Amino acid sequence: MSEKAIDYLKENRDELLEKLNEFLSIPSISTDSTYKQDVEKAADFLVTYLQELSFEKVTKQETAGHPLVYAEYNGAGEDAPTVLFYGHYDVQPVDPIDQWESDPFKPEVRNGRLYARGASDDKGQVFMHLAVFEAYLKTEGKLPINVKVCIEGEEEIGSENLYDILLQQKEKFQADFAVISDSGMVAKNQPTILYGLKGFTGIEITVTGPDHDLHSGMYGGAVRNPIMALSHILSSMKDNDEVITVDGFYDDVEPITDAERKLIKKAPSEDYVQSTGITETVSEKGYTPAEHTMGRPTFEVNGMYGGYQGEGTKTIIPSEATAKITCRLVPGQDPEKIQQLLEDHVNKHAPSGVSVKVKKEKLSAKAYKVEPNHPLIQKAAESYTKSFGKETVFVRMGGSIPVVEWIDSIYDMPIVLLGFGTPEDRLHSPNESFPLDSFDKGMETLVYYWDMVKQV
C-alpha cells in the first residue's frame, strides 16, 4: 500500500525539489534581526503547506522570539498512534560568504548534491516529512498515523522559548512517540539509528594564591604557586589511562552491554587521526575510542589560564589560575550529583596555601537513551534497510541535543532520531549541501516507517 506513495514521490520529484528550493531560498537566519521578516516568511511557507495538506489547527504560534509552527493530523483514527514530529526552519548565518561557491539562498545541484544554507540542517529534512505526508494524502487519502507538528524557528539560537512552551502546553504536544530528523548518518547511504545522546555538566575552578602577582625571586620558596596547585588538582581528576579518578564518578553509569559493544563495533567509525591531526587515539582503559565516545562519560578541560601569556619570560608567581571543565554524561548519571562529586573532589585535593573556589555551571542535562531493541527503533531500522538496501547501524553520540532531553524529561516518550544528513554536509559552514540520494531514499524510508508503525 505504501508503494503508491513512493511512486508519487518519484513522479513528482521535480515539482517537490522546486518547492523545496522555494523554501531554501528564504534566508531565515534566526540570530540576525535583519532577517526577522524572512524568518516569518519561512514559517508562513510551512503554514501554507500544512494548510494545503488539510492539517488541522495549523498555527503560527507567537513566542518571545521567532514563531513556532504547529499543526495536527487526526485522520488515522483513534487506534492509530500519534507521533510528535519536531524540526526547525531557521538556519545558521552564512559568513564567510566569499567561501560559498554558489549563493547560499539560490539552491544549486552539483555532483548529486543540493547546495544551499539549510539543505541538510534542517529545512531539507523538515521538507521531506511534509512531502511524504503529501504523497500519502494524494495517493491514499490519509496518513497511516496521527501527527502533531512542532517546527520551531529558534534552534540555531538555543531554542530559547521551546522548553517553556513544551512544559506549559504539555497536553497540546502529548503523543505516543516523537520523531526528529535533525541529525545524520555515519556515512553517506549508511542507514544509521542514533539511539542515545550524552548529558552534560560543568564546573569552573579558580585557585587564588597571593593577592597580586609576586616576584618569583623574592617569594619563590615561601608561596604556593596557583598554577601548580591547579595542575595537581586537575591531574588528580583524570589519569593518563583516561580514567576519571573522581570518587563516585562512575557509580551510576549504566554499563555498556555486550549487545551494545557489538552494535558499536558494527558502526563504521571516523578515522580520528586523519580528521583531527592527532598522533594516535586514546580512550578509557578497557574501552575502544568508539565505545568511549558513544557510551562512556568524558571529562574535558575546555580552557585553562593563569599568569603571564605574552612573549618571552616574566618571572612571577601568579595570583590566580582558572580551569573550565565540562563532562559528558551517560544514562544513569545525574548532572547535579556529578557536579557535587567534582566540587567535593576539588575541595578535598586543594593543597594548603591557596584558596580554591568551584563555580557550578547552570546549563546541564541528563543523557538520553532508547533501547535499540525497542519496537519503534527496530521498525525504523527495517525501513532504513528496505530503502537504502543496507543493514542499519546503531550509534550513540557524544553530543547533546537539548530538545531531546526536554521531550524526554517532560513527556517521557520514546524518541526516534531518524537523520538523513551525511558527514560531508558542512553544517554551519560555507557550502552546506545535502545528497539527493538522501532526499530520495530518506523519503522512501519515511513512507515505509509510517506504514510499519501504524500498529505499533
Added chain:
Amino acid sequence: MSEKAIDYLKENRDELLEKLNEFLSIPSISTDSTYKQDVEKAADFLVTYLQELSFEKVTKQETAGHPLVYAEYNGAGEDAPTVLFYGHYDVQPVDPIDQWESDPFKPEVRNGRLYARGASDDKGQVFMHLAVFEAYLKTEGKLPINVKVCIEGEEEIGSENLYDILLQQKEKFQADFAVISDSGMVAKNQPTILYGLKGFTGIEITVTGPDHDLHSGMYGGAVRNPIMALSHILSSMKDNDEVITVDGFYDDVEPITDAERKLIKKAPSEDYVQSTGITETVSEKGYTPAEHTMGRPTFEVNGMYGGYQGEGTKTIIPSEATAKITCRLVPGQDPEKIQQLLEDHVNKHAPSGVSVKVKKEKLSAKAYKVEPNHPLIQKAAESYTKSFGKETVFVRMGGSIPVVEWIDSIYDMPIVLLGFGTPEDRLHSPNESFPLDSFDKGMETLVYYWDMVKQV
C-alpha cells in the same frame, strides 16, 4: 684616622645633600628616548664630580646606548688593593605621576626621608660613594684604597651593553674585588650583608593535540586533552611538598650548612602572609620559607594557557596548551644542565596522543655566592655594625642581579654587596625615597670599610 673623614661628612652634610639634590633633579630615565639629553646630563654630573676629585682617566665612554662613566684612582699606592665600584645613574620612569606626593625630580625631605626618583635606586647610593671619596681626599689628601669607577646608564633597561664591555675590556675593569651598593637592608637601620644571589633558567612547554579545537561531544573519549596532558606533566615536576621531582635537579646543589641555617635564622624575615595575602606559607619539605627563598632552588610556573578563556562555557577539546616555567638556581647548579634535565623530564613524561615541544629560554645565569666568613665580607659586617650600632645580618636573596653574575663569571673576583636601601623605599614606584639615616650611617660605614680593607 677615618674619623676626620667622618667629621667632614657631618660638617658638610647640607652642602652634600644639596649636591645630591642637584644629581636627583636630572630626569635620567633610560627607557624613554625623550630623556636622552637628561641621561647624558646625569653622566656629565658624575664626570664633573670625579674630575673635581682629581680621579684619573675620567671618561664618558660611549656605548650603543647610554654612556658609561669610567674613572680611576691610583693614589693609594701599589700595595693597597684596587676596588671596582659599580653603580648606575639611570632611573625608572615615574608613571603614574599623579600618585607622587611631590615632584619626582624636585627632591623633598619629609619625615626623615628624601623623596625623589632615584633617591635609593641608585643615584643616592652612588652619590654616597663619591661623597666618601671627597671626604677622604679633602681631609687625608688620599684614599686608603685604589678605585676603578664603573657607573652605567642602562641598568633599568637590562644593562644591554655592559656585558660586552666588561668582556672586551677585561684589563681595564680588573680589580681585587668589587663593591656594589644597589640593594637594601632587610629592615631600616638593620645592617645587612647580601652574600648570595640565585641563578636563573627557564623553559616553555607547548603541548599540541588535534590541529584545531574539537567538539568535546564528538571527540571526547578518543582524543587526548592537551591541557590535561600538560597538567600531568607539570604536576610530575613539583609535588605538594614543594619538592622538585625532576630527576637530577638537586644533584649539584650546594647544601645549606648548619652555619648558614643559623645566619638565616638570625635575619629578620618578611611576614609573607601579611604582605601577600596568602593563607599560609609553604616551602620545601625540611626547609623553612626563609631557607627555601634564600638557599634552595625554586621551580615556578609563571604562566599557563590553553583553550577557551571567555565567559561561560565552550565545550571544546583545545588544540594546544602552553606553560612558561622559570627556575631560580643556587650555587653548584648549572643553568644549561638544569634546562636539559627539565627538557628530558618533560619528554619522558609526555603522554601518548599529543606532541610536546620544549623551548629553552635564552636568558640564564648561574647563582652567585661569596663565603660569609670571607675577610672582605667580615670587614663589611664590622663597618656596618660600627656605624649602625647593631649586629649585621647575613642574607642570600632569591632574585638575580645580572651584573653580579657577569663580574663573577668574567673576573672571578669577590663581590661585596653593600646596600643601604630599606624595604620601604618604593623602588620603581611612586614616592621613591631614601632614609637620611641610611645616608648618614651608610657613608660612615663606607669610611670605616675603606679604612679596614686597605690591607686586606
